[in-house]
Amino acid sequence: MDGKATTARERARIEITAEILAAARVRLSQHGPGQLSLRAVSRDVGMVSSAVYRYFRSRDDLLTALLIEAYNELGAAAEDADAAVGNRSAYLERWTATCTAIRTWAISHPGDYALLYGSPVPGYAAPQDTIPAATRVTIVLVRIVLDAHADGATVRPPPPLTPKSLGKTLAGALEFIKTLDAPPAAQDPEVALHTIAAWSAIFGTISFELFGHLVGSVSDYDAYYEQVLIRLADDLGLA
Amino acid sequence: MDGKATTARERARIEITAEILAAARVRLSQHGPGQLSLRAVSRDVGMVSSAVYRYFRSRDDLLTALLIEAYNELGAAAEDADAAVGNRSAYLERWTATCTAIRTWAISHPGDYALLYGSPVPGYAAPQDTIPAATRVTIVLVRIVLDAHADGATVRPPPPLTPKSLGKTLAGALEFIKTLDAPPAAQDPEVALHTIAAWSAIFGTISFELFGHLVGSVSDYDAYYEQVLIRLADDLGLA
């Protein structure tokens, strides 16, 4: 069992695990998180429901695996979109490309998106294992901001009311930013605040679109989203 | 039946309808939309499940009534918070008070909030009846922006890339704004864009907090939210 010679059983196990996950993803994309059940997935994959227990200890385990896979897929989409921009100093372009990729992914995987960013699934609490996957997309966005600020970008001076304690409020975020080798210029509560706010705004905008809150107000979601992105980038000092 | 002399039956009907709704709201606040079922509500209210059908034609009817009640409660909270600001020209104060009231309501009614702004309930589509109630909170926010812009507030000039078609993209929103007797200065796609974006950002921020996406980044949600509000107000030209 030195990892080289995989038996037929081992190969089958990996393949079927993937097959179950894929079936669950399809169900999720076509029917939403509410319709996702272990039995439904087992039916889709052509197994008896109890057989799935050979691959996932419980429904919650399956959910966790799904969350991780979906987060990773979204994260990869964001990473790829950013990486595809040749001019690494075109921060606005990187920002727009990344955010557009995020929305594109969300629209083509509405069920997954609802699972990740909609109301939490009742009776299920995501374990710590999902964090690294969940963080990938965030890192892409933050990295663009950090790169821009290493290159002289600035955020508008804060309004007069900013309390001294803002750094403490965002200590976790600032710590996280340090992890990413942030330039000193970006290790600033004001930059962190704008970044977190922009991050929330992006997902708020996508959620409003997908969950139907913009019906009647916005007729061209593509155009709307692009303009929102540009304003957010402007706010972050990207160009 | 001239509406004056209500019979005991009629009074009872109104009271019990309200009682059922109240029980459903309690369930919602304590267990979330996933745990909301007609049977559970009937149990809470001490009735047999079939009896609820005397008051609501179906589960979907009950859901609709709940949505309307919750939207109205949120709308009223926002309206009250705005109205409580004596100086009607203190737009930043009105904005902050209103947005704070929205978040306060959301936090004390997380289940209702998830029902209104989280992932849609599977198999349920909200009917048109919910629109007026849903719009109330939006009107409060928009009204503050409109008042400020009638009073000389301005939004920063848009970045160079703004397309001519932005007005068409936001035609619905501009139409809606006209309904509210918007001053000419505010009948501007750029103002509309900033307003819708701010509206989405507020609910995105609240959702991120309630749905757990800020865990680890933000330690003091009150302080964080207040600073986000101030930046949004700044962006909208409020002061």
Place this chain on the structure above:
DNA sequence: TGTACATCAGTGAACGCGCGTTCACTGATGTAC
């Protein structure tokens, strides 16, 4: 004011459904000698 009938609220049993999970089983795959 009293009686006869109509309306309606609430009961309790039943329908068919899907769910997560357990368990004893069969039969195929892998391993040790």
Place this chain on the structure above:
DNA sequence: TGTACATCAGTGAACGCGCGTTCACTGATGTAC
């Protein structure tokens, strides 16, 4: 290379559960005369 045993994937029945909805019923409230 062949045999004996251990491991494991998948089956099918069963468990107890909660769900939305229907239906014939009882008994109270309302209405017309």
